[in-house]
Amino acid sequence: MAEFLQVLFTGLSQGGIYALIGIGFSLVNMSTRVLNLAQGSYALLGGFVFLTLATRYGLPLWAALALVLVFVAMLGVVTERIVSLRVRPWRPISHDMAILTTLALVVVAEGAAFLIWGPDPQRGPALQRGVVNVLGAILIWQSVWMLVITLVIAAGLQWLLIRTWLGRSMRACAQNPLTAALLGIDVRRVGMAAFTLSAVIGALAGMLVSPITWLDYQIGGEFMLKGVLAYLLGGELAIAGPLVGGLVLGLVENLFLLFPGATGGLLKQVVPMALLIVMLVWRPQGLLGGPRAR
Amino acid sequence: MSAETPSDDAISPACASPAPSPTKGSRASPVAAGAPASPILSIERLSAAYDGSLPVLEDVSLELARGELVAVLGANGAGKSTLLRTLSGLLPCLAGRIIFEGVDITRLAPDRRVVRGLVQVPEGRQMLAALTVEENLLLGGYVHRRDPAGLRRTLDEVFALFPRLSERRTQAAGLLSGGEQQMVALGRAMMGRPRALLLDEPSFGLAPKVVSDTFRVIDGLRSSGLPILLIEQNASKALAVADRAVVLRAGRVVARGTAAELAASEEVRRSYLGD
Numbered sequence: 369m370a371e372f373l374q375v376l377f378t379g380l381s382q383g384g385i386y387a388l389i390g391i392g393f394s395l396v397n398m399s400t401r402v403l404n405l406a407q408g409s410y411a412l413l414g415g416f417v418f419l420t421l422a423t424r425y426g427l428p429l430w431a432a433l434a435l436v437l438v439f440v441a442m443l444g445v446v447t448e449r450i451v452s453l454r455v456r457p458w459r460p461i462s463h464d465m466a467i468l469t470t471l472a473l474v475v476v477a478e479g480a481a482f483l484i485w486g487p488d489p490q491r492g493p494a495l496q497r498g499v500v501n502v503l504g505a506i507l508i509w510q511s512v513w514m515l516v517i518t519l520v521i522a523a524g525l526q527w528l529l530i531r532t533w534l535g536r537s538m539r540a541c542a543q544n545p546l547t548a549a550l551l552g553i554d555v556r557r558v559g560m561a562a563f564t565l566s567a568v569i570g571a572l573a574g575m576l577v578s579p580i581t582w583l584d585y586q587i588g589g590e591f592m593l594k595g596v597l598a599y600l601l602g603g604e605l606a607i608a609g610p611l612v613g614g615l616v617l618g619l620v621e622n623l624f625l626l627f628p629g630a631t632g633g634l635l636k637q638v639v640p641m642a643l644l645i646v647m648l649v650w651r652p653q654g655l656l657g658g659p660r661a662r
Numbered sequence: 663m664s665a666e667t668p669s670d671d672a673i674s675p676a677c678a679s680p681a682p683s684p685t686k687g688s689r690a691s692p693v694a695a696g697a698p699a700s701p702i703l704s705i706e707r708l709s710a711a712y713d714g715s716l717p718v719l720e721d722v723s724l725e726l727a728r729g730e731l732v733a734v735l736g737a738n739g740a741g742k743s744t745l746l747r748t749l750s751g752l753l754p755c756l757a758g759r760i761i762f763e764g765v766d767i768t769r770l771a772p773d774r775r776v777v778r779g780l781v782q783v784p785e786g787r788q789m790l791a792a793l794t795v796e797e798n799l800l801l802g803g804y805v806h807r808r809d810p811a812g813l814r815r816t817l818d819e820v821f822a823l824f825p826r827l828s829e830r831r832t833q834a835a836g837l838l839s840g841g842e843q844q845m846v847a848l849g850r851a852m853m854g855r856p857r858a859l860l861l862d863e864p865s866f867g868l869a870p871k872v873v874s875d876t877f878r879v880i881d882g883l884r885s886s887g888l889p890i891l892l893i894e895q896n897a898s899k900a901l902a903v904a905d906r907a908v909v910l911r912a913g914r915v916v917a918r919g920t921a922a923e924l925a926a927s928e929e930v931r932r933s934y935l936g937d
Contacts, residue, residue: 407803457752457772459713533807536793540801541789550750552776552805552854 370504375622377502381511383622384518385617388573389595390602390610391525392566397599398606399562402461402626405470406447407570408591409477414440414571415587415596416485419492429493437568438573444567446472448560455556457549474588481585492578514576521569526607534561542606597644603654612655617643674840701708701725702889703780703844704856708758710748717756718744719913726858726891731884733892733900733921735930736910743768743785745910749773749781749891763857777805779857785866785893787847787883791836795827795846798835802850813853820849825878849881858889865896877903901925 389407396404414436421432450473451466496509529535537558540548549555573591574583580585594617595610602613617640624635647654703726710719719741726732736742739762747753749760751772760768762780772776790798799820803813809869821828824845830838835846844864851859865873873896881903884890894900899905909917909930917929924930 375866456754458747458754476757483860517914533804536797536801539793540790544788544794546752547784547788549752549772550776550782550788551801551850552773552781553801554773571746 372626373503373505374507375626376619377507377515378506379619379622380615381515381518381618382577382622383598383615384515385573385591385614385615386594386598386617387518387611388435388452389591390598390614391522391607392570393595393599394610395525395538395562395566395569396559398560398580399449399538400452400461400541400559401463401545402451402466402470402559403463403596404447404563404566405467405596406473406477406594406611407566407595408593409474409644410440410443410570411569411574411577411587411591412481412583412585413443413477413574414567414589414620415492415574415583416481417581418571418575419490419578420485421507424494429495435576436571440567440571441564444564447567451557452516452559457546457555460545461508466633471662474592477588481588485585487585489582489584490578491582492575508580510576511580514580515571517576517595519616521572522607522611523564525569529606534558537575538562539606549591594640597640600644601655605656609654609656616655672883692917702728703891704761705745706759707747708745708760709756710753711756711909712744712745712753714830717913719748719819720914721758722910723758724891725841725907726889728889729884729887730905731880731890731892731903732925733894733897733904733907734910735894735897735907735924736899738895740910742895742910743862744913746782746891746893749775749780749860751854761771768879773805779855780860781851781854781856781858783851783862783864785816785862787840787843787866789835789838789846792834794832794840795835796831798846798851799827799849802853803855805836805854816853816855820852823852824849833925835933837872840868841875844868844872844876845879848876858891859883861890861894863893863895865894867897873899897930898925 381422389411392407392410393404396402396407409560417439418436421427421435422429424541427435447470452461454636455461469473494510495513500512529539537548537553538561539569540551540553541555541558545555548558558637570591598617600613600616601616602609602611621640623635624639671807683802705724708719709717711717716845722732722741722745724734726731734745735741735783744753746819748755751770755768758768759766762775762778767775767778790801797844799817800813803816806813826842827845827849830842835843838846861880864876868876877899880890880892884903892900892904901924904921906920906923907918908915909924917924917927919927
């Protein structure tokens with residue numbers, strides 16, 4: 369029982385990180401139709417800059433957090449500018465070019481991280497050290513916070529999408545960007561806001577997870593894969609989709625550890641990808657998806 | 663938006679209600695009393711093309727006076743929709759100028775033109791299908807989002823004009839009938855408090871009865887003083903509400919005149935027969 373609870377919780381809290389990355393994919397994709405593969409790189413760079421500021425330069429966590437958020441928000445804006453520099457209302461974005469461009473950015477971020485922080489994994493400061501005992505399961509405080517913050521961010525974004533003008537215009541762009549423009553919405557500014565928001569969320573994920581899984585220069589690509597998985601697994605609902613997708617992904621990865629003889633490494637990579645293939649073939653609309661309403 | 667413009671009360675139910683259609687006599691003086699005589703929209707020698715193609719629109723000039731309804735007629739592929747895309751900024755101009763209320767908007771982004779009050783009802787109604795009726799309407803007022811009270815008021819006016827939409831306000835717009843979607847499209851444009859309205863094929867894909875209803879609403883808007891540029895294939899319906907009209911063929915203006923003149927013209931008939 370305690371072991372099950374342990375795995376269950378670990379899965380959920382790790383899944384929360386995948387969910388955050390997946391939500392970033394979702395926000396950008398709904399607003400601009402771009403699959404921004406650099407989504408995991410915000411987690412990589414945000415996480416590394418945070419741990420550097422907090423541990424090497426001894427900044428208080430809130431100050432480091434604020435600086436990181438400003439930094440990755442700028443990265444988000446830069447990504448948007450690079451991807452849609454030549455986009456005009458009559459010259460829509462080329463999705464193939466956009467994907468390749470963001471893939472190139474992943475490599476650039478990885479190289480930069482290697483040059484700056486070297487090959488060795490590093491860990492950032494935790495929000496709260498120590499563990500808590502729940503019904504015999506030992507939970508790390510940091511993962512409790514990870515899950516809580518994920519849920520708070522998801523709820524906040526859901527509110528933003530339904531209640532604010534930015535959210536409404538993002539949903540309008542998701543339906544039809546040309547119509548949105550004809551309603552007076554500055555579609556490029558909406559796209560930029562989506563990139564910025566998703567970069568900030570990605571960085572939060574990187575900062576939250578680094579005390580647990582540590583960061584190395586290659587982790588951007590891993591985050592990206594897990595985030596895409598969460599996004600595709602969940603289905604169309606902008607926030608609930610990747611949230612559920614991420615949590616399910618985290619659970620699936622970890623529940624396998626309960627089987628006797630199962631080893632973490634390989635299964636953790638293979639099982640999610642196999643799951644993705646199964647989903648894409650038999651349920652391409654995702655776990656929550658109905659027919660695409662467009 | 664200042665209070666003295668004729669478009670401000672454009673959607674007050676009394677003016678725009680599809681009740682009794684105005685008589686021919688009331689239409690004789692299209693320019694509202696006190697309004698300046700200069701056109702609100704003038705299109706000067708406009709040419710446009712899609713990426714790499716030959717010009718689809720060549721040397722088109724057209725003026726829309728305040729309080730006037732001008733119809734742009736033409737067969738499929740004559741360049742009508744291209745003209746409207748150019749006016750709303752979805753397509754760049756190769757040559758020529760677009761002047762709206764004395765300002766050159768030729769190079770302005772689509773959303774900035776809406777901010778200035780040049781609002782379009784796109785062809786095929788273009789519902790934001792997954793959003794509710796009310797959200798569609800609210801987004802029509804996006805440019806007035808800093809004025810929530812005014813927006814609420816305009817929304818109430820739209821609901822008064824189209825009570826059906828009020829009943830369906832929480833439904834997804836994609837689930838509405840064609841006629842109801844047309845109401846949303848018109849109501850959404852009104853939410854932007856237009857100073858001039860561009861209508862692209864309002865009869866597109868609608869049942870005859872619904873087309874008639876739609877044209878009654880358009881006529882109501884016209885008589886409330888809102889300048890309208892109406893792109894339409896249905897020439898008889900369009901000429902019945904228009905003050906003036908032009909006929910496009912192969913991207914050029916081949917005929918222009920008052921609605922009555924064109925209704926009697928051989929040229930118009932030929933255009934609609936495809937030659």
